[in-house]
Amino acid sequence: MTMSSLHPTLLFFAGAVLLWFLPIIGRRLLILLVPAAAFFVITQLDPGLYCNYQLFGFDLNLLRVDKLSKVFGYVFTINAFGCFLFAQHLKDRYEHTAALAYIGAALGAVFAADLISLYLFWEIMAVTSTFLVLARKTERSYRAAFRYVMAHIFGGLCLLAGILLQINATGSVAFDGFDLQGLPTYLILFGFLVNAAAPPMNAWLSDAYPEATVTGGVIMTAYTTKTAVYTLIRGFAGWEVLMVVGCVMAIYGIIWAILENDMRRILAYSIMNQVGFMICGIGIGTTIALNGAVSHAFAHIIYKALLWMSAGSVLYMTGKSKCTDLGGLYKTMPWTMIFGTIGALAISSFPFLSGYTTKPMIIYAGVNEGLIWVWLVLEIASAGVFLHAGIKFPYFVFFAKDNGLRPGEPPKHMLAAMALLSFICIFIGVYPQPLYDILPFGVVDYHAYSFEHTLNQFQLLMFSALAFFLLLPLLKRTETISLDTDWFYRMGGRGFYWLCDKVFNGFNDWAQKWLGQYLPGQLARYFDDPGGNFQKYGASMVAEAAGEEPDRELEERIIRRSRLSTYPVGGGVLLAVLFLAVVSFLYFF
């Protein structure tokens, strides 16, 4: 295997194993070295198909190199480097192993050329990322991780069903643009959309990510949803339904983010909002729209990790993540505040930061296609992003009411990681050309910085800020959580449990009472003295039939006789003869 066909996933998986044989200093180096080496390997890959293998009689390829898979490979490895720099303080191998395998699987999914390889990596991602939630080691995180992995297994099984039907229908395992609309492709689309956190299968994201560890949360934000964005670009570019899905997601994320109190949950909902923009771009499906979706995914991965890092630093230093418990942290965490604000402004697509050179490309594509409603929804969503992620997050965490917390800055390596990602945000914001140059769908004919457009954007954002501060009393944080679609499986799960409890345990109780206690009791009493009981009931029935009182004295005598077994021999002989007579009668006739 030469350098031009070395699979970057291999480095991550090998790193995950090697981690267990190294001392702490070696592990610290290794987790930085792996993404750096993988980045270098990806730059060296030549377009084409590599790593062939055979499975079920199909020729499969683990490594498809083209501009689309490469650009995701770049950003995944760059982000991994930043995340592992942020996670240098972690001593236990457990979390790093899960993180390396998870990122490796995400790369594997991006480079997989066929549906079966894609599915394998897809499920490895689901399982390994669950460990990043479990690593928090709290009761809440265990429960959230369980729901998380269930949601992903459900999505994965839909995907698998779709893949099998697709292979059955077309005889091909190729993973390219799908054009036949039917059950197989709908199932595949659904499987992808589950990982993209599209409503109604969105709640796993806001449920699980905020329960993950400080570093786990940072790592998870980038890979699952963006791998889904990649697969949607590859498979479903131009499917109009995605425009609707994307617009719904963009607005949905904003509304729920505004209701939230937990800072990491606010950021989780803003992932949904941002992925909405990308999915809308995929639905529009023109060259510029797809380039916009790819570049926005690139920018998003970086600034979102940056935002989660600043929130993670706050959580790491204070142990708190609710806005109602935070506030006034600018005094002792100024650098975290500055980096967090850079991320917040980047996500709001503030001019001179990365979001501004990528997101408007999608809106511009919608305008080009004459889609007024797409333009309208996305502009509203753009204003709303600034509201919830751009101002609300930094305002309530670093300013607002001082809750008396005086944590220091996080460790230096965390600040360095945030500085690195902040630099990338600013770099892409002021000089997007290198990013535009690696976009997969033709030459980018888009200029972000016309005076008019920049001015319009400033107006939109600053007056959104005005609305925020004027309506601040309405935005006061409350110690609440908001219901989301996870209600259906959380409460549905409980309802199912309750129903099963009532039906099956009720039946069990009934059976225990009647078949386990009453009936054997009766039988035991009867068989305790079957002959005597038989005679006694016979006598009382005869007496009843004759309209007389049962003869107590007779009963006493029957019982005594049967206890003492003082039956005359003749009675037994008579019964035996009668029995033989009946049997011989049945036998001979």
Place this chain on the structure above:
Amino acid sequence: MKNKKEFDWFDHPQNIKRLKIGFYIVLVLLVVPDFFMHKHTLFSSVEALPGFYALFGFIACVVIILVSKLFGLALKVKEDYYDDE
């Protein structure tokens, strides 16, 4: 213990007042150029009105906040909502 006075610039009301004034000046300055330049429109001539995007952003956010508030009435529940018993 404290040798250095902590940085608390944002806690002083007069500084907040200064910030506010600065903010309003910026808002006005952002709209002024609209009166002097020719604006391109995408779908309708309304967009060419001076301060269109300012008004759009403001109204959009007010609506979003009010709608979320409304949703909040139905969706906000106590933090222990999902806790067992």
